[in-house]
Amino acid sequence: MILLSAVVVLGVLSSLRFQSTGWPRFLTPALHRNLALMTLVFLGLHIITAVVDPFTHLGWLAAVVPFSSYYRTLWLGLGTIAFELLVAIVVTSLLRNVIGQAAWRLIHWLAYASWPVAVIHGFGTGTDALSAWFVALSIVCVVSVTIAIVYRLLQPPADPLASARGEFRSGVSRRPNQ
Amino acid sequence: MSGLRLLAGPDLGAGPEGYADHVRRLGQPTLAGRALIEALVRSGLTGRGGASFPAGLKWRALASASNGSAVIVVNGAEGEPQSHKDRLLMVSRPHLVLDGAFLAARTLRAASVVVYVGEEHRAAYAAMERALRERQQAERRITRMAAAPHRYVAGESSAAVHLIDAGIATPTTTPPHPREQGVAAAPTLMQNVETLAHIALIARYGDAWYRSAGRRGAAGTLLVTIAGGVAKPGVLEIEAGTTIAEAVAMCGGLSEPACAVLLGGYYGNWLPAAKAWDLPLDAEALRAGGVGLGCGVIGLQPASRCGVCDTARIMRYLAEESSAQCGPCFFGLRALSDACNRVAERGTNRDDMARLKRWAVEVEGRGACKHPDGAVMFMRSALSTFADEFASHPAHWRQQPA
Amino acid sequence: MKTEAHMTIDRIKCEGHGLCAELLPELIRLDDWGYPIIAHGPISKPLAPLAQRAVAACPVLALALRRESRPR
Numbered sequence: 199m200i201l202l203s204a205v206v207v208l209g210v211l212s213s214l215r216f217q218s219t220g221w222p223r224f225l226t227p228a229l230h231r232n233l234a235l236m237t238l239v240f241l242g243l244h245i246i247t248a249v250v251d252p253f254t255h256l257g258w259l260a261a262v263v264p265f266s267s268y269y270r271t272l273w274l275g276l277g278t279i280a281f282e283l284l285v286a287i288v289v290t291s292l293l294r295n296v297i298g299q300a301a302w303r304l305i306h307w308l309a310y311a312s313w314p315v316a317v318i319h320g321f322g323t324g325t326d327a328l329s330a331w332f333v334a335l336s337i338v339c340v341v342s343v344t345i346a347i348v349y350r351l352l353q354p355p356a357d358p359l360a361s362a363r364g365e366f367r368s369g370v371s372r373r374p375n376q
Numbered sequence: 377m378s379g380l381r382l383l384a385g386p387d388l389g390a391g392p393e394g395y396a397d398h399v400r401r402l403g404q405p406t407l408a409g410r411a412l413i414e415a416l417v418r419s420g421l422t423g424r425g426g427a428s429f430p431a432g433l434k435w436r437a438l439a440s441a442s443n444g445s446a447v448i449v450v451n452g453a454e455g456e457p458q459s460h461k462d463r464l465l466m467v468s469r470p471h472l473v474l475d476g477a478f479l480a481a482r483t484l485r486a487a488s489v490v491v492y493v494g495e496e497h498r499a500a501y502a503a504m505e506r507a508l509r510e511r512q513q514a515e516r517r518i519t520r521m522a523a524a525p526h527r528y529v530a531g532e533s534s535a536a537v538h539l540i541d542a543g544i545a546t547p548t549t550t551p552p553h554p555r556e557q558g559v560a561a562a563p564t565l566m567q568n569v570e571t572l573a574h575i576a577l578i579a580r581y582g583d584a585w586y587r588s589a590g591r592r593g594a595a596g597t598l599l600v601t602i603a604g605g606v607a608k609p610g611v612l613e614i615e616a617g618t619t620i621a622e623a624v625a626m627c628g629g630l631s632e633p634a635c636a637v638l639l640g641g642y643y644g645n646w647l648p649a650a651k652a653w654d655l656p657l658d659a660e661a662l663r664a665g666g667v668g669l670g671c672g673v674i675g676l677q678p679a680s681r682c683g684v685c686d687t688a689r690i691m692r693y694l695a696e697e698s699s700a701q702c703g704p705c706f707f708g709l710r711a712l713s714d715a716c717n718r719v720a721e722r723g724t725n726r727d728d729m730a731r732l733k734r735w736a737v738e739v740e741g742r743g744a745c746k747h748p749d750g751a752v753m754f755m756r757s758a759l760s761t762f763a764d765e766f767a768s769h770p771a772h773w774r775q776q777p778a
Numbered sequence: 779m780k781t782e783a784h785m786t787i788d789r790i791k792c793e794g795h796g797l798c799a800e801l802l803p804e805l806i807r808l809d810d811w812g813y814p815i816i817a818h819g820p821i822s823k824p825l826a827p828l829a830q831r832a833v834a835a836c837p838v839l840a841l842a843l844r845r846e847s848r849p850r
Contacts, residue, residue: 223797224800370530370544372523742815
């Protein structure tokens with residue numbers, strides 16, 4: 199959850215073209231990418247340990263088919279969904295050259311679905327869900343991501359040509375006679 | 377053969393020449409296919425849309441690229457504000473233009489023809505539409521009209537293709553060029569209406585006939601628009617190689633003394649009058665001298681008007697006509713325009729002059745289309761031709777707004 | 779025959795993120811408005827891997843490396 203939240207915050211900062219003295223622009227997306235890959239590794243470990251845990255009797259199917267487990271069906275299913283969304287996001291990012299910018303962008307937006315689903319999954323399935331440290335950690339993560347997203351929504355587009363381009367386009371849009 | 381060729385025939389003010397009259401006067405084209413292409417190559421006819429590219433070579437390339445799916449775009453957008461030649465041709469001799477278009481369609485095995493006319497040129501659009509209805513069924517069936525939005529770059533090749541394909545007249549990244557992948561991803565011939573009209577005549581009388589006109593070693597005739605500063609401004613058909621001075625005389629002479637000439641429209645060059653008078657109006661000869669014929673607009677700058685102020689006005693227009701797709705063009709032309717207008721309004725200063733020179737170098741070649749390049753060439757020619765005026769502005773009095 | 783790599787840029791896709799200039803300052807600098815000015819000519823062998831990284835880092839895939847073969 200911590201890693202994933204950091205990844206989302208860094209993603210938002212990338213689209214905001216964040217930079218400061220000593221922190222060049224390229225660092226933000228680069229860190230975002232590396233942490234995302236790391237998240238996938240830890241996620242793999244998390245899934246493996248959850249599946250082999252003798253207490254939960256999950257079976258490998260539960261890791262890929264949502265809502266197929268008997269143990270905490272709903273909450274675990276959400277985790278499976280979040281996992282699969284994440285895999286889609288990472289795979290399309292690695293293959294961005296092949297699929298093109300438009301398709302990549304469309305799938306990457308699923309990140310905004312994947313994160314809350316993962317957080318809710320954590321609350322629903324975790325045995326430590328109500329312990330103080332987990333709640334505190336969750337609050338920090340949720341607040342950080344929320345602030346980042348709200349800030350992003352309030353900012354004008356980072357592309358300086360966004361409005362001028364749109365204005366020109368609307369003036370030259372016609373349908374030729376058939 | 378009289379001096380006039382494209383503009384020969386019934387009085388130009390009488391409206392469009394109908395199909396029956398056109399055929400009665402000129403007969404039908406006799407050259408076709410390979411023979412026509414080779415005649416075009418031998419004639420040396422160059423495109424009249426601004427780039428002056430040899431038409432025969434263009435047709436040759438398209439003939440090999442086409443496999444029956446080619447598209448012919450008749451470019452009558454005429455986005456250059458001071459140019460009137462294309463409109464005049466479409467309004468008075470639409471069938472010459474259409475002849476050229478359908479010759480292209482048959483020779484290059486095209487599947488369709490699009491007649492692309494500036495939406496603001498209503499009379500020309502109507503004339504072409506009406507003329508199309510007079511053509512035979514086989515020609516009408518493959519042709520459609522398209523209106524070019526009223527912006528400067530709408531007539532640019534990739535913008536025209538973009539409008540026809542997707543309904544948005546913004547230039548697109550090339551390669552791939554329209555000649556390889558244009559409308560519907562098919563090889564596309566983008567040809568100016570005047571060029572097509574010349575081709576319609578060459579297909580009847582041959583390349584030797586085309587070359588029989590011309591002065592000072594140049595071949596053929598061409599249409600130019602003399603803008604302002606003469607007794608009778610307007611469109612002229614002149615022999616290639618005619619000097620600017622001779623063309624001015626054909627328009628009744630100067631109405632007031634001129635200090636400079638803007639040759640080729642807003643992407644063209646400012647030239648000192650003394651240097652301009654003897655320039656032959658021929659694409660090849662001008663290119664050898666480092667300037668271009670462009671779309672054939674000859675703008676005479678009266679000595680009573682301020683070159684700096686007029687340059688600033690045109691730069692503002694060119695900046696506003698950027699399609700805002702590429703940063704260097706949108707921001708660069710705006711910056712150049714702002715600096716130029718500051719000099720025009722508040723007087724010269726070292727910083728703005730330095731900025732003009734620096735940005736002119738940095739902006740060139742860094743857009744997806746040639747709009748920034750054209751604007752920069754225009755700006756540079758102004759800095760050169762009006763060097764004294766820029767250095768001393770506003771030591772002399774300023775003229776009234778345009 | 780030798781193969782040369784040239785950097786090409788799609789000026790319409792470019793949105794002035796500027797990561798390329800940070801990663802390849804030897805060949806790319808930014809103009810007054812944040813858009814890249816790319817040095818002309820082939821990319822030298824030592825800079826090739828850095829150029830590849832700069833191309834990969836572009837958030838909008840505006841950069842590409844074009845290979846050209848020319849006779850020695």
